[in-house]
Amino acid sequence: MDRPHKTGWIYAIPALGLFLLFMLYPILYNIIRSFSNPKSLTANYSALFARPAFESSFANTLRWVVVSGICEIVIGFILAMLIEFYIVRGRAFYRAILFLPMVVTPTVIALVFTTLYAPDYGAVYGLVRAIGLGAHFPALLSNPDTVTYALIAVNIWQWLGWFVLLYSVAISQIDRGIIDAAAIDGASGRRLWTQLIIPMVRPMTYTLTIFAIIQALQQFAIVYIATNGGPGNSSQVMGSYVYKLAFVDNRVSLSASLATLLFGLSFILVGFVFVLAKGRFTISAGTTG
């Protein structure tokens, strides 16, 4: 049975074929196109770097990865910890409600938050006015300094439930007897956290970190709908700038260079976490056995 099967590859052909057609070919196309400029090998890249919007989209993408990732991991862990260690009844309720935003269409979310954030008629303005600070309400989406963070907040709002759920599953699978034993042996609350619980959920932390990185690099819909990268290009991310270069500015070769950089950035960031993790990951969905 362990002998390699002669015709087994037939089963793998559909999956491999789709991968080659819609993943590998596009990546190679972008790489080759980005380096084929009649002037010089790197002329597309120099032209891309010369555009101010590039710097803005690159910096914003890094902000998305760092701010979104850290908030999702930290808040997700804290909420999951509260659910698993302090709540007897209602665990399923909390996890289910917090997860709900995950399933809402991003275009819908973008328009709902555009209205929520709106000065004059948005509900956030309404709350600020109710506590008497209406006159100081910032127009979050039209201020270049706040717009990216306002959009990152939307993303955290949407994805937090996923982090809570997966951390919650990871924490619930720790044997409580071990924690009890450590507590009886006199381990303080802080030592229980830093030396027992956090290390035990570390494989999940690595998995979720990679998840957060990829998810932040995927950004398009919320930025495109809520601000279209504006005001100016102040909320542009690499995902939305690829679209603008290719379909609005008609600069497909520049968009291919940016797409290649985005691909490279993803592999560097994810590769870095892989090295840190040394193979300790957890991805699971069970069998009925």
Add this chain to the structure above:
Amino acid sequence: MVGRIFKTRTDKLPAVTRGHGLSRIGAHLVLIIAVVLSISPTIYMIDISFRNAVTAFDPSLIVFNGSTLSNYTSVLKNPDLPHFFINSTIVALSTVALTIIFALLASFAISRLHIVGGRLLFLVISTALFIPLASVLVPIVLLLKNIGGLNTYWGLIGPYTAIGIAFAILIIKGALDSFPTELEEAARLDGASWISVLVRVIVPMIIPALFVVAVWQFLFSWNEFYLALVIMTNLSRETMPLAPLYYEGPFLAEPGQLFAILSLVSVVPMIVYLLVQKRFVKALEGGALKG
């Protein structure tokens, strides 16, 4: 090794936190604040969809008087609305079916038939997990343009399946690797073909994994916007996430109607979620944590 210190959950709290009544109330308070923040935008959306032309601009989270159904009656009159719904249904269900079939066959070939280069194949396909959509989007559109795939269902179903397949193989192969092969070997000795072993013995064992893949892939392909925006440019082929674009401009003076559309777009994924969430969580919990 790590496996031994994990076991199934109990409903008891650990000694370290047991009996701290005050901290339990505090935990509930924090979680209730989180729940309120999490649910309010959705309630706000539904509430505005029932507001009249005047209260629609009220900066309150919820307006109690002047509710009306007229926003829904006017948007439902739009003859294009069923197109969005039908297109999304066709694309999402086909994507789920193809992703599961293709991923199952590939996982089976790698995990059970031990095909030559199976490990390499798994690694190569897994890299798709780390490829942002924006970094493959434009070539996909150019490719589909050349082979007549724009504004066709398969023009979306193909890339969606390609995107989902890496995650699907990761989950399904993981499930296959985690249970023993005795039953299959017995079936093989009885003269069953590989295909009948796959369908009759293996599939029933990994239903939770297939379920997770189906839910994930359905929500992804129902909600996906970026590819749909550039591939479906013909109104008759557009999917649900594109519907709000038609109401955003002309209906900005009528937030009630825009929000009625937004609520209608959200209703399918929310119902699907409410129907499956218990089983979905159970399937995630059922998987053994791998150290």
